[in-house]
Amino acid sequence: MAKELLMGNQAIALGALKAGVNVVCGYPGTPSTEVLEALAARNPGGIHVEWSTNEKVALEVGAGAAFSGARALVTMKQVGLNVAADPLMSLPYVGVSGGLVLLVADDPAPMSSQTEQDTRQFAQFAKIPVLDPATPEEACAMISEAFELSERYRTPVIVRPSTRICHGSAVFETDIPYQPHQVGGFERSPHWIVLPRRAFEGHKEIIERLPIIEQEFCDHPLNAIEYVDLPGLAKASKITSKQPLASASSGQPIPRRLGIVASGISYAYLKDALSMLIDETKSGGKHGIGTFAAIEELRILRIATPFPFPDQRATEFMADLDEILVFEELEPVVERELLRVCGRNHLSAAIKGKLTKDTTVAGENTVNSLLQQLSVFLGMEDSAQKLPATISPESTAPELPTRPPMFCAGCPHRGSFSATKRALKGRPAVFSGDIGCYTLANAQPLDMIDTCICMGGGFTVPQGMAWAQPDVLHLGFVGDSTFFASGLTGVVNAVYNRANLVLVVLDNSTTAMTGAQPHAGTGERMSGTDGYSATAKADMERDAQNALRIPDVLHALGIEHVDIVDPLDFDASVEAIKKAVAVVDAGNGVSAVIFRSPCIAVCPPKPIPWVDPEACTLCRVCVNTLGCPAISIAPQAKTIQIDAGLCYGCDLCVQICPFNAIHKAGDSK
């Protein structure tokens, strides 16, 4: 058997291959992107894999495939599910024929997202079953399970990994024979048409099937109850009837029966943290946090199916417990369900978690946060200052510079924004941004993105601002992939309602932030019409010819002034912005500038410029205009220096140096 180190997302792709998936569609979004890329790379032929225009389109394409009896996997990040919410809400009503699985990746302590929303809640809202893996291995296995569930109950099913599962790697056997699922074909039936009458029937069907799925989940092997063997306590065993509690009159605390519930990756952290605390106790409390105190019993419930919630399993778990601590990331989904189950069954267990601030309320859980919260729960001394795991850095450490994310050296967006800033020097203007690398123009020294809320908002938010504040200039910035995903309707709205603003398309020929995926504007596809892996030269050439051209699209949508300029040509870029602004100033409605230059991820580096130490006066114009990570101040010198390891040869610094001190590679003074 071949063994490979696979990232969680690649393992999920493997799971889809095992399930015989027929159609795969999605829109790139960290941390979900690599699932679809891995399926395209491992396509044995016969699987249709596509980057769809956006998540709504992807889900509808996937639904269509499932209506026709195919197994369809639709991938997206959590905020992508917001875009797909319209079809999502209707799909459980009409149902599916072939399996329809949504892989929706959550991003706690957002590493690359605009919200900390919880897909488990979306699943509850849409009444769609959701599976919650704790490891990449489980995520892989859950794909087949989700397809079977989907077909058994004619419902879409969500699998929800989080960042640490998507981007965590483990070792997998990869010799998986691909057996395509047999596509049954579309059969006409009134239930495919979600008319109001049908919606009422559909709602009843959902309400009838959810308790049946819940029953199945109650016996799910991953929703397991474990009895923890704690040192110093009597051998743990399943206690069926409540024992009389020890008397408090002796002054000893009454031993408690405790439970811990964990969901998703928090279960993995729990296992780590608990074993560290058990080791600590076995060592006689060498770090001074004492030992487990006043515990009669400790048991763990893992919840791998947050919706529909396995009520009966939870009831069995909680029946004779005094206190329960819940570990989960994002929203207190499991915690609320446990409270509901307690209320319904008149159970007296005290539920502690996010709602009681006994666990981390926002951001990511870690083994360290669990250690601290567990030690308190288990009656030990607060480990926060005691365990070596939680020692804070020494105060003698030098103060470190902050290092926020920023444009890469050589990024064409640096040219687009610095030229726009130069063109509008001294003029009040608002810069509305969008989702993509270019949000980073917000960082110093560009300091330029003033708003950013969602995909497509870069073209629409400034329209509202312009109606509210017409005496200020408004510019909206949208990237090329975002332009096709969510920008088009905003352009139509601006033209139709005669908004006065400059639309800027930052065309770097790829979906950059998520790691360079193709889109309608590049033409390149993830698999060909006949299910090939899209590498055949003839097909790639045909794809390039089919690429949608952004200037043509803007013209067709009714914008007359459309300028295309290379953002690495600083002076030309300044002029292009000035001309577009003049159109708006003249009251001629919307104008557009397309800054077109490829992302450094999809083009080779160019020779790097050199600094003439005699000419450089350390005036800092390059530093303060561009904020390029490759430019720094040379130690013990009175000049700037260019880092050869980072510089990509964009030559913007050459163009803006007022002392002609930076020269193109090969140029003499």
Add this chain to the structure above:
Amino acid sequence: MINVVIAGVGGQGTVLASKLIAYAAMERGDFVRTAETIGMAQRGGSVLGHVRFLTTSELGQGKELLSPLVPKAQADLLIGFEPGEAVRALDFLRPGGVVVVATGAVAPVTATLAKKSYDGQAELAYLQSQATSKRIGELVMVDGQNICETCGSPRVLNVALLGAAASSGALGFSADQFDKAIEAQIKERFIALNKQALRLGAAAFTLKI
């Protein structure tokens, strides 16, 4: 179990470094988990990579490894791709663990803009003081710039640091164990270059002090 934390700046090749360690350990039959920083934070920001592996004998004893993240104060080895990031991640190191650090500083734009010169010297001095007090068991400082110049590529720092890390013994395998990983994970035309950097990094450990 061996726990490794890799600290650097997005774009320095930290993701490939943790992949190579994981691959080399896997080749040996170990059970491996890793966690990476991928996405927006990767763009020039501070990035952390976690690699954890259980040896075959530990697996035989029924040991489990579920979490991909190295808890604080549990790393046997910290690889710092530049001095400030090594200091920032130092609380991951177990008392007496090994630190391999590249001496070349990557000045953040925030420092350059604030007219602060940042050359990493204060951070290296701090690491040395921690080695003196035995908080750091072994400190290996690698002149990555010199190795990159010798190899003629600025992009082999990651592999050079792996060479030094392997030589320190903290990984439980030698630098040679990385050869197969490099062959499997790196484009063919860069393989020889990276193997050279690996050897130079390994030698940098031997020559230390």
